[in-house]
Amino acid sequence: FFDTSPPLLFPGNHLRLCERQVFPSFSLARKGGLKMTRGFCSKPQESKASSQRAVPLHKPTPWEKKIMVWSGRFKKEDEIPETISFEMLDAAKNRFRVRVSYLMIALTILGCVIMVIQGKQAVKRHETLTSLNLERKALLRKQEEEAIKSKTD
Template identity: 75%
Template sequence: MGSLRGLRLAAETYSHRVPLHKPTDWERKILIWAGRFKKEEEIPETISFEMLDAAKNKLRVKISYVMIALTVAGCILMVIEGKQAVKRHESLTSLNLEKKARLREEAAMKAKTE
């Protein structure tokens, strides 16, 4: 019985204590970018690991949204560039054939000079 009571007291004592962490400069920037705090002066001396993990997760989501937007913008840009190239009658095949013809001419001129 005595040991059970000791366990209860230990659980009650430690259930309210959350381990705290002193944030580094980089972690302070993460907390601000994630929108948890507005200014660096507002960040307390110690924060919980849960707060830091939540801020990191929020920042990851923001970065992934930016990457998705940049990917879509890049795809749209490539479609526009491709349509402009078609209007100029440029294609990879025609560019490749021109390059090969130029290389053949250079090789023929080189052979004549030797």
Template identity: 65%
Template sequence: MGSLRGLRLAAGNCFRLYERNASSSLRLTRNSDLKRITGFCTKPQESSKASSNPYSHRVPLHKPTDWERKILIWSGRFKKEDEIPETISFEMLDAAKNKLRVKVSYVMIALTVAGCILMIIEGKKAARRNESLTSLNLEKKARLREEAALKAKTE
């Protein structure tokens, strides 16, 4: 009986330790408490350092180049180059590039469709003139044979 009781106590202690570790890891996921992770004592961060830099949470800004300024204008973000500020966010630049990329793809789609229509029209005109690739190849081969025969006679 005594060994069974000791076994229960050991199992209970192991379960409590496991429960304690599991609950502390759950607490860490809710709020990141670095003291629990490392197990060392740490000094609390001073609030004066955090408040001294009011721009700590701002988006990093970028000074646009001349090419990026043209992209901002072509994308429709700004009307004139004078309206573009000295520094812009990377998100604004990415959005302008994406908008310009979409516009270029629309132009390429339109040019492809126009090229296909043009080729269809030219093909129908050639068919009316009885021009086909087969007839053109036969004429070319006949011409090459005649030139080869003339060359053989002259030699």
């Protein structure tokens, strides 16, 4: 007597309602494709025994142990068990990647700020790219003139 279904205001619920009424033998799979719920086209149900498979374990290398410590998963390398799951290792590597990317962002911003400060100091000393270029070209012209004079003598 009690309706335990979610409210019908959400767009996905309208789709499911129409789907049940128009095509009762089809249902939308979670990954977006259609599948048969009855008949020969349905995917065989996995048994509970197959879903409770043993999780493959991995013996971490010294580098992976350091990543586990740096990512904050363990406080010391001694606390890391001999074998760990791949999911734990992947989570630690992802966390480490995020921390490294944050560090790179901070270093990039710091480098930009330093370059702006140095640029403003160079402007105060009147060291612009234009003046440096003019000085370099004048020096090259002077060297060419000296080379021409030495060849003619």
